[in-house]
Amino acid sequence: HSWLECTNYDASSTSNQEYWSAAACTGYARCGSYQQSHGFGIDTGFDYRPLLHNKPCQCSKDSPNAYSASAPMATYVPGQKVCLAYPAKNHVAAPCTNQYIPDTGVRIFRTQHPASNLTGDDPALHSWPVEYKHLNGPHQNGVVDYKGFQHCPKFCEDKGRALCSMCFNLEKDIAPGVYTFQWEWDFNSANDVYTSCWEARQFTMLTTHRRKSVIVQQMADIIQSQAMPEADNEHWWDARVKIIQEWLRANPLRIGVPEDGTIETIMQQISRGDKYVHVRVKAWNHIVTELQGIPGVCEKFATAEASPELPIELPPEKQELLQIPEDNNCDQSEQTISPLPLNTNEDPQESNVQPVSPFRGKLRPNKAKTLHHDSNPPPELQLSNQETKPKPISQMSMMERQQEWLRKKAEKAAAEKLRQQQEAEKELTFQPSLIKKQIPTKPVIEAEKAPSPPRLTRLKSAGRQRKQSSNTTKTAPATSKSSSRSLLDTVKAELAASTQPSTQLEPSSTPSITTPIIPTTSTTDPTIAYVSKALEAINNTAIISSTTPLTTASRKIGDDFHYDTTSSDTKGRYQLQDPTLFDLTSMYRKKDKYARCDGVALQMGRREDTHQEQLIAMAGALRHKVLFVLGGPGAGKGTQCAKIVAEYGFVHLSAGDLLRAERASGSENGDMIDRMIREGAIVPVKVTLDLLRKAMVDSGRDLFLIDGFPRNYDNLQGWNDEMTDVDVAGVLFYDCPEDEMEKRLLERGKTSGRTDDNIDAIRKRFTTYHESTMPIIEHFAEQNKVFHILAISTPDEVFEETKKAIEPIVQTHLVETTQRLLNAVFNNDWATYVVT
Ligand SMILES: Nc1ncnc2c1ncn2[C@@H]1O[C@H](COP(=O)(O)OP(=O)(O)O)[C@@H](O)[C@H]1O
Ligand SMILES: Nc1ccn([C@@H]2O[C@H](COP(=O)(O)OP(=O)(O)O)[C@@H](O)[C@H]2O)c(=O)n1
Incomplete structure (x- = not known):
């Protein structure tokens, strides 16, 4: 009968909808590796009837064979149109069969929450909490309509192995994490069930610059919100954590955030609150204490224009928890904010603890002092407070606020230095017999x-x-x-x-x-x-x-x-x-x-x-080092790379240029590459990677800009598998609005002679970019490797921003090599x- 062969199939082109393309598949069903190695539609026993086995899925999610490099887990983006691919296995009403081939319907399910780990049981048949409607429409018995399961356009060319596909729309606000999905096909009747199960990792779209002002506003709001969560309301924590996570993702460079363990503390408190419901209020208070007074929370990284027309993306039932105060200027936070009241029935060990981070005075004693905002400051601070009478932050100018922040930072650094000195002295006291090694002179x-x-x-x-x-x-x-x-x-x-x-x-x-x-x-x-x-x-x-x-x-x-x-x-x-x-x-x-x-x-x-x-x-350098350069088509990647090469001497390798050269060389892959480029689709990684590797070796150099790669999950996986001897220093991400990119490409098309600089191909490339490349950028952003550069101003202005990302990399490279x-x-x- 049938099974899901692919759980993330690129069905955007007609050819991919008609014929199976392994290159278009970037996600597989659980334990799909064996099936994948035999080929699409070949019978290997991968079809599964749960009612005969009393288990909803054929193999369990913690099976060692669940996913492999050749049959990886899918990665989805919120709001994505997810397409699934499966073989027809003769079950389609068509002129080459008859109109009464049965198909009782297909249903697609998923679990409610992302899994905290990939173990445990799947929901029983028909008790999956979330259901999706596929977009093929229902098949009608007695009609040759190629709908429902039977959406297999070239069925009559190969009844057994013809490609069928169906798509569904993911929610736009699905939270990040790994979810389990189930595809259920009822063949002859609702009691004749076939299932395939799979996991998909859910990325959030990297927030674009327009959204940043919204996030900043949300951050200001949640920090100031003094609303007490109702005891039985479990959403207040999730809503807040979601905003903080979004804020962290939108600010991968941590602009404005001090490097003193603030982020680590926030993350620790989030996982503490995730784990133990009863300490959430306390954990939240710690988080707020960490966030207060960081200029980056309010203004630093949100240099983009305010966009009040954009809605705050929280469902209404969660928004009410955020009760935004009238005067929600984040800059006043240090003076005005008092943390959430503590619940008396919380963590008994901590019930009398002041609402400051548990790490204050321990790992980072300096911070407690600088961020202290109790109405009664400790005695040792009272005198100086009275003497200096600091201006409230809300009345300070931008410059003054910066200075104040720098002053506090310096204070913290001094306290930390003192602490380290004291610790070092302590160590020496405990090791009195430590003898300094005699250093031999040079032989x-x-x-x-x-x-x-x-x-x-x-x-x-x-x-x-x-x-x-x-x-x-x-x-x-x-x-x-x-x-x-x-x-x-x-x-x-x-x-x-x-x-x-x-x-x-x-x-x-x-x-x-x-x-x-x-x-x-x-x-x-x-x-x-x-x-x-x-x-x-x-x-x-x-x-x-x-x-x-x-x-x-x-x-x-x-x-x-x-x-x-x-x-x-x-x-x-x-x-x-x-x-x-x-x-x-x-x-x-x-x-x-x-x-x-x-x-x-x-x-x-x-x-x-x-x-x-x-x-x-x-x-x-002992190892090659690369900087990936990503962004939408026409964002100006090539333009900036040329400037970087002129200024810093990297080797620029454009995946698109290499593919076009390969196409022109009359190679056996030429036709395939040509087709993919015209369709705006991504060429299988093996081809691109071979070209990149050869160009790197031929150059004999060690610092590379790799432009337009990795552009999808297949590219990334291939790189990770093959290029273990190369370090990825980071990703330059050129972020440009689509209408601007379209304008640039149409202009470039007048002279570029490129087969894909026309409006049809441009639109397809935009789709590929959003669906396939953004998750990769997001993936690197999670590793803190993305330099987010707005690419809307003039090339020279964009280059000024680029320099800020490049210089530390060049400098580090120089330092490391010198050190060696x-x-x-x-x-x-x-x-x-x-x-x-
Ligand atoms: N900052 C910019 N402002 C206006 N036009 C630009 C800018 N950067 C690049 N361009 C132009 O836009 C087109 C696309 O740029 P290109 O560097 O080829 O983009 P990509 O390599 O990202 O496809 C080119 O014609 C280029 O001259
Ligand atoms: N890693 C890559 C990069 C480009 N390509 C192909 O090459 C085309 C042009 O890429 P490019 O980087 O030169 O151009 P832009 O789309 O960025 O303007 C893409 O649309 C893909 O068809 C690919 O298949 N794999």
Whole structure:
């Protein structure tokens, strides 16, 4: 009989509706892997009659075979038209059969709430709480109408394996999470039931900039709402949590939110409240305390225009719980808000606890102080309060509020530092026998006696030989620099040796040279001490927050080190020292033309050395790093990528360009690619990924912009399976309204010669974008990897925003590579080197 073969089928094109396309299927029924590997419509025993087995579904959701990489779980977007695909298995009334083929009806069900984990029983037959109406309309017995189950347009071409499909509309406000669905086909009668069950993960659409003002307003409202939940009303918690989650998703960069554990505390309190109903009021009070006073809650990230015409998207029964006060200006929150009254029958252990976060005074003692808003401040604060009489926040200007916020932040940082110091001291008291390790000095003598065994696994620059160290030692060094000079000579000697034929490079020849040297500032060797200090400074800056604004071109790292984006045409340079003091002069980002590698160069040498002699070594990134570039068609991805390449030197790989080139090359996939592009559909990942991988390898570089990929779940899955050796630094998401994109594409169509820049194909591409690409962006947003960039202003203005996202990535890359090179210097680990 029949079964669901696909639970998320792209039926937007006629060809996909008529013939099965594996590429159009991005979700499978439970335990569908075996069936999928045999092919659409092949009998493998996948049809299932629940009434014969007393179980609503053939396999359980916690079965190890429930989903696999080749037959993954579906992912839906709220409001999506979900299409299901199944084989006809001869059961269609048609001219090639007869009009009386039975079909009593199809029903589609789902569970009420998202599953907290994928275990447990399914609802019994006919007791599923939510039912959907499919869109095929009911089949009428005795009529050849291809309706209901029988929507199988090419049935007569292959009665057994012809493709049938049916769609239904998901609710627009379905909450995120994984739900279970059931497809029930009643064949001869209501007692002749076939079922297929499946799970689908439910994404929320990433909120666009227009919605942000709404979310901000909702946040302000719920923070200020003092409405007491009725004891039996379970919606008040869900409604609030939903808004907070939406707010977090809409602000993936956490703009305006301090990085002091605020988000972690909020998340902890949400899961606490989710778990224990009786502590919800208390958990809510903690959350409110965390949120109060964060400028981002109210204004920071909602720079977009207010859109009062948009409704607050809460059902009426939930809205009443939010009782918005008359004057709902969020900026007054610190003065006016009092948390919800506590329920006396709550968590008994906590009933007398003040409504501040449980982490206050423990993990983050500073925060309790800065956010304290009781009417009676603690005694130690009273005096200063009286003295300074701070202006209420509501009366402050924007600048003043910012300053106030910064002041509080600084206060918190100072308190945290103090706490850490105290903790460190405490640790020392408990470990009195801790002895500082004696650091060996650099094994110069050994190195000179026996040249290094350079394990040069990486590329050597072609056609270049370094001069022998004798060339570089001819000028007599000043006495005060002798040790650093020895180090330099050693390094140079080792590198010179490393360029000798490999027969001389027995790995066992000088094991002592690989002895790690632990960075320390206590050493007497000035170079080592210096590099150690550099490492320390760089270590302290290695994690550069993506939200850190880069307002100045030059950034200070520690006291002595600078990162300067403008100092050379290579874009980044660590000025490690005053070159008059040491031989080690600088490290900077460099493209090695011969080795075809991006990396960091270590410049070491006497000033009398030639530049080439000074350039001792270069380390490239160990792993490739990519930035995905996504957005609707015509959002300006290609335009921005060109600017990024010009400014920062990434390699730009456009999936669309690669596919078009492949089509033009006369490859065997050419026709298929052509069809997909005209239809605005997504080419199967294998084809695209092969092209991307080849282009990456051919480029020989390590920082990539991958434009227009991953565009659907199939793309993402393929990437995750195949490209485990590549790091994804983030996603640049260009967000542009559809009417603007349409206008741009029609304009581009006048000259682009593209077969898909016409109105029909553009509309199809929009559909694909909304249905298939947005969930991917949402997926990355949940991992906090999305840089949300509004793409409506001029290309140059959009680029200014782009820079803010790119600079920290470039900077981090530079820091990491520099760090690796410095570590390699300490450890004599030549394997990481590319000799220039
Ligand atoms: N910010 C912008 N404002 C106006 N037009 C733009 C902007 N960015 C790009 N364009 C134009 O819109 C069209 C589509 O841009 P393109 O970069 O090709 O988009 P995508 O790669 O996202 O499809 C091009 O003709 C481009 O010149
Ligand atoms: N990962 C990708 C990217 C593009 N494509 C195809 O290439 C077409 C053009 O993509 P593109 O990125 O060049 O153009 P825009 O639609 O972004 O303007 C898409 O509509 C798809 O048909 C694909 O199949 N898979």
